[in-house]
Amino acid sequence: MKKILGIFGILLAVYLGTWMLSDIIPGRQSFMSDFNQENLIRRTALFGIISIGVAFVIITGGIDLSIGSVVCLIGCGLPWLLSEHRWPVPLALAAVAAVSLGIGLVHGLMVTKLRLQPFVVTLCGLLFYRGITRGFTRDQTQGFGNEFKELRSLATGEVPLPFVEGFGIPMPWIILAVVGVLASLFLNKTIYGRYLLALGNNEEAAKYSGIDTDRMIILAYVICAGLAGLGGVLFVFDVNSAQPVDFGNFYELFAIAAAVLGGCSLRGGQGTILGVIIGAALMQVLRNMITLVDQIPQNIEYAIIGAVILAGVSVDELVKRVAARRRKWTGTEGEAG
Amino acid sequence: MDTDADSPLLQVSGICKSFPGVRALHEVEFTLGRGEVHAVIGENGAGKSTLMKILAGVQPPDRGEIRIEGRPVTIDSVDAALNLRIALIHQELNLAGNLGVGANVFLGREPTRLGLIDEGVIRRESKTFLDMVGLSVDPATVVGSLTVGRQQMVEIAKALSIDARILIMDEPTSSLSQHETKQLFTVIKDLRSRGVSIVYISHRLGEVKELADRVTVLRDGENAGGLSRDEINHDSMVRMMVGRDISQFYQHEQHAPGEMALEVSGLRTPAHPETTLDFSLRAGEVVGIAGLVGAGRTELLETLFGVAPALQGEVRVAGEVLELRNPIDAIRAGIALVPEDRKRQGLLLEMAVRENLSLASLRRDKRRGGFLNRSSEREITSEMIERLNVKTPGDRQIVRFLSGGNQQKVVLGKWLAMKPAVLLLDEPTRGIDVGAKREIYGLMEQLAKSGVAILFVSSELEEILGMADRALVMHEGRITGEIARADLSEEAVMRLATGGDAMAAAG
Structure with a gap:
């Protein structure tokens, strides 16, 4: 809980700082404009969904580097099926769902049954799905043109707020809320969530306690790839067209960064869904800041993001160490038995 | 007191050391003479290994004094111990299994020529030390391919190569065959005759009887007594170790x-x-x-x-x-198993006592669609804490902060909950x-x-x-x-x- 407050504090600080530097001091309204705020929420929601997915894998002590390429495969594949091959909508959606869940299943099987390292499996996935997508699309941009407006409103639409004009809750935010609540219930209120945390903490001990650890790990990869697929659908609905060469590039790293900022340890066994969502929001506000604040050159974006993540993780580690030391001196001391 | 030829080679006094929840050593005294094999015995958890780690610079003592030839010394790192020519041969051997025997003997102190490792010197010099321990293998042999007994000889050769005068051996025979044990004893006796002092930790009393010139007994982190050569026999050692009938x-x-x-x-x-x-x-x-x-x-x-x-x-x-x-x-x-290595196979060290105790019984919640039954979880947990007398500030305490005994009770409790x-x-x-x-x-x-x-x-x-x-x-x-x-x-x-x-x- 303290951790969530901490990351929320950072989010607030960056948010207010950006407002200050981009709007108040230059005396204009770009950051706080309805358009920008709505867009910020929309992007946060989209990245939040894929970040929740990777959080499950990170909690097991694994990693998924293929997310960006899965976003690309699904994001290009869906318009390819709908616009180019004229598949009926339900069939196309079922197909992309099956493909993304299938990818997760294959990753999970390779990690558990073949005992391959998650890093290697999903790094190969990163290359493989991108290559496949560029192959079947022949590098042609995929999009919906003027069609499928209703379907696209899943990402572009908004739910109007009563008594507020010109500003609505973007649809992806509603989807994120549903995904987040379900993920949070699963992680904290069911035995399976407990099993995931337990095996992330110590896989061998979990196995020795009668937990089918392989099955739980496979499930985590399926959730991750499934949410990456959902993300791919929503991302392409949002922007309308996708280029196979770079659609979803680096998204896995933004997702992993959000999860880590949100309190997931790459050693496994730790993480909260709310923290991950706040982490995703922080990433988007940061990117927004770099775009809008004149003093920051656009081209050092990655350097700033890298520095902020590193700082956040270091501070967290220091705080943890101090807390552990304090605990050592109180609590159990003086008990010789 | 100044340097004095009559003072013992090593003298330890008033050593105290605590870990969270455990008092490992309390006012421990220990003296080691030149060319002496001095056995330190005691039950598991008596503090033998902690004392040895302090002497070898692996852990600092909380309090106490260490003198070498009468001169007070500070051993705050393994390096400091090596400079004082004290070497520890660990229960689990510390060798790089993928490197050669000679490379291991000189690990960290490789002789170089023009900035490159001088394999020739390693080969020649390691051979002398290997001969001293009666190990006739090529210095280029990969350590991982040797038997445990021979690996131990490599460790001893490594200690000799730094000209150690105090050699600490922690349960050296625990994984040796009888034949290898005999060979080890021959080497130890040979080292003693060369004037090397040996601290020998074991709970195999037969070995102690055969080797030791003197015995120090530890019990619950304190000195429980000492025996000289002619007092060493099985009954006296057991009495001191257990301290009770x-x-x-x-x-x-x-x-x-x-x-x-x-x-x-x-x-x-x-x-x-x-x-x-x-x-x-x-x-x-x-x-x-x-x-x-x-x-x-x-x-x-x-x-x-x-x-x-x-x-x-x-x-x-x-x-x-x-x-x-x-x-x-x-x-x-x-069927339930309390495994040998509780930290690796028994516990979720970074999770709470409650989550550890309930882990094996959660499966019964499958009937509720997999949703956790928190109140029954709390009930099981507090019942087990009480029944096993687990000393913990509460069921949300992280298991890593409990003492070994209480951790073991948590592992047991996990299974008792499922009868x-x-x-x-x-x-x-x-x-x-x-x-x-x-x-x-x-x-x-x-x-x-x-x-x-x-x-x-x-x-x-x-x-x-x-x-x-x-x-x-x-x-x-x-x-x-x-x-x-x-x-x-x-x-x-x-x-x-x-x-x-x-x-x-x-x-």
Whole structure:
């Protein structure tokens, strides 16, 4: 809980700082404009969904580097099926769902049954799905043109707020809320969530306690790839067209960064869904800041993001160490038995 | 006091050291003379290893003084210890298994020429040290390909290469064959005659009797006494180590065994596929498995628990034939295992006491669609904390911060919550203090009384002699004999454990 407050504090600080530097001091309204705020929420929601997915894998002590390429495969594949091959909508959606869940299943099987390292499996996935997508699309941009407006409103639409004009809750935010609540219930209120945390903490001990650890790990990869697929659908609905060469590039790293900022340890066994969502929001506000604040050159974006993540993780580690030391001196001391 | 030729080579006084929840050493005194083999003995958790780690600079003491030849010294790092020519040979060997013998001898101090490692010098010089320990292998041989006994000789050669005058050996024979042990003794005696002082830690009293010039006994982190050469005998050592009548410490009483609980026939484990195992256990029986490290005892328990499924053979619990492919199968049949290495296989160290205690029983919540039943979880947890007398500030305490004994109680509690019919315990009291030990024996006793069949592996003979209704002795994957409580003695167990005659083998 303290951790969530901490990351929320950072989010607030960056948010207010950006407002200050981009709007108040230059005396204009770009950051706080309805358009920008709505867009910020929309992007946060989209990245939040894929970040929740990777959080499950990170909690097991694994990693998924293929997310960006899965976003690309699904994001290009869906318009390819709908616009180019004229598949009926339900069939196309079922197909992309099956493909993304299938990818997760294959990753999970390779990690558990073949005992391959998650890093290697999903790094190969990163290359493989991108290559496949560029192959079947022949590098042609995929999009919906003027069609499928209703379907696209899943990402572009908004739910109007009563008594507020010109500003609505973007649809992806509603989807994120549903995904987040379900993920949070699963992680904290069911035995399976407990099993995931337990095996992330110590896989061998979990196995020795009668937990089918392989099955739980496979499930985590399926959730991750499934949410990456959902993300791919929503991302392409949002922007309308996708280029196979770079659609979803680096998204896995933004997702992993959000999860880590949100309190997931790459050693496994730790993480909260709310923290991950706040982490995703922080990433988007940061990117927004770099775009809008004149003093920051656009081209050092990655350097700033890298520095902020590193700082956040270091501070967290220091705080943890101090807390552990304090605990050592109180609590159990003086008990010789 | 200044430097003085008459002062002992090493003198330690008033050493104190605490870990969270445990007082490991309290006002410990220790003196080591030149060219002396000085044994330090004591039960597990008595503080032997901590004292040695302090001498070798692995851990700093909280308080106390260390003098070498009368001069006070500070040993705050392994480097400092090496500069004082003190070398520690660890229980688990510290060698780079992928490198050659010579490279290991000079690891960290490689002779160089023009900035490159000088293989020629390594080859020539390591050869001399290898000769000193009677190891005739090519210095280029990869260490990982040697037997454990020979690897240990490499460690000793490494110590000699820094011209160590104090050599600390922590349980050096725990994984050696009899033949290798003999060789080690020859080397130790040879080193002594060269003037090297040796601190020898062991709980094999026979070895101590053969080697030691002097014995220091530790108990519960304090000095429990010392013995000079002519006072060293088995009884005096045991009395000092235990500090009380053994019969009082082990509260075991035999009761009428019940129904057949566990029957094992023709079992082949993956670790020792060449042998078959047959034995049985009745409800309420406590059976100990004795043997040397590597005799296949842990592997037997792991096969019974489904971690390493059997290649062949039959296991029955309460008459029913089981297929044990994984721990889930075993748990369903009422078999529970408290593993040897609780930190690796028993505990979620970074999680709370509550989450550890409930872990194995959560499966019952599958009936509720997998949703956790928090109130029943809290109930089980507080019941177990009370029943096992787990000393913890609360059930949200992270397990890592508990003492070894309380951690072990948490592992036990995890299984008691599911009421096992057969309880397998692998070294149930390793590394825990005497108080917790007694509580765990009490608990085993209480479980046996309530009809649980208990099968435990132990390397501590006292524990086998004190707790078992009967003992199975293993050697190189085979059960070499079975000894009834009335006939249990240290000699009888050791003879079978070292592969001596199998005359006591009975059905």
